[in-house]
Amino acid sequence: MEISGKRLIAELRERVLAGGEISEAEAYALADIVAEAEGREAVLEAAEAVTAHFAPRKFDTCSIVNARSGHCPEDCKWCAQSRHYSTGCKEYAIVDPEECRAAAKACHDYGIGRLSLVASGRRVTGAALRQMAGELRHARENAGINICASMGLLGREELQVLHDAGVRRYHCNLETAPSYFSTLCTTHTMDDKVATIRTAREMGMEVCSGGIIGMGETMRQRVELALKLREVEPVSIPINILCPIPGTPLEHAEALTAEDILATIAIFRLVHPRVQLRFAGGRDKLDRASQLRAMRIGINGAIVGDLLTTVGSTVAQDRELVAEAGYEF
Secondary structure, eight states: OOHHHHHHHHHHHHHHHTTOOOOHHHHHHHHHHTTSHHHHHHHHHHHHHHHHHHSOSBOEEEEEEEEEBSOBSOOOTTOTTBTTSOOOOOOBSSOOHHHHHHHHHHHHHHTOOEEEEEEOSSBOOHHHHHHHHHHHHHIIIIIOOEEEEEOBSOOHHHHHHHHHTTOOEEEOOOBSOTTTHHHHOSSSOHHHHHHHHHHHHHTTOEEEOOEEEOSSOOHHHHHHHHHHHHHHOOSEEEEEEOOOOTTSTTTTOOOOOHHHHHHHHHHHHHHSSSSEEEEOTTGGGSOHHHHHHHHHHTEEEEEOSOBTTBOOOOHHHHHHHHHHTTOBO
16 A cells, blocks of 8 residues: 555544544545555554444444335345345235234343334335334334334325334435446436435434445445435445345345455445444355454444344344444443
């Protein structure tokens, strides 16, 4: 790594620690710097210092219930639930209320901070929306946990139904870089997603929004996603690592290396010093040592338990990992 690269990393580290932010040009420069081992390690060390300074010691946890599964009209190339692909995904119109209530109780019993209902489809409306909102209200009032919803490209009227049920955080992933989105999905746009996010924020909701890495994008496009996310001001950014699903167009996607994943997390932390960076799907692509390093350089939250159409870590394993990384579960 050249002296100019070392100097830039040192400058960015001190500026971010002092409360400043890095520019777009500087963020893209980091994408080039992490291409070399020496530069990558320096960026990881800077991100670790920022994480130690800003991240709360309380690890932020949430769990999700797949409230409606399969038969989705959207053509997102990564997704098992799209009706455009044959994946063998379970299909049901709405989850059994008892499953939602059992999940809410489990969240309370295991000390998980939040429960989210996640539904397939372009958007949830009508009776299905009202039923899901009712289950979220029941979870909040009876299990005493925070609630979140991920129900697609909702407008103000639909978001109001959720708000009335007590939902104060809405999830809508941007998924990938603006320059790459149309390569992966043609049935809706990133602007559609941003419109939903802005409406939710205008209504006083927090926003959880992140993406998936490993879908063929470049490191610079991951930086582009991080910068676009800065515009929509999420409080939580889930970072998913693609799990290639047989039957989808991305089933043969090349796996990312641990080095690529850690470098991505480090850059996201430098772009978003105070936001919760959340492990989501695919973190089992990392070995234990790499997961621990990820938590020291940026990850300070996770989706725990089962993860939609793929299986995540058990809560007991997560609790142990969180403690080893120096956080409180």
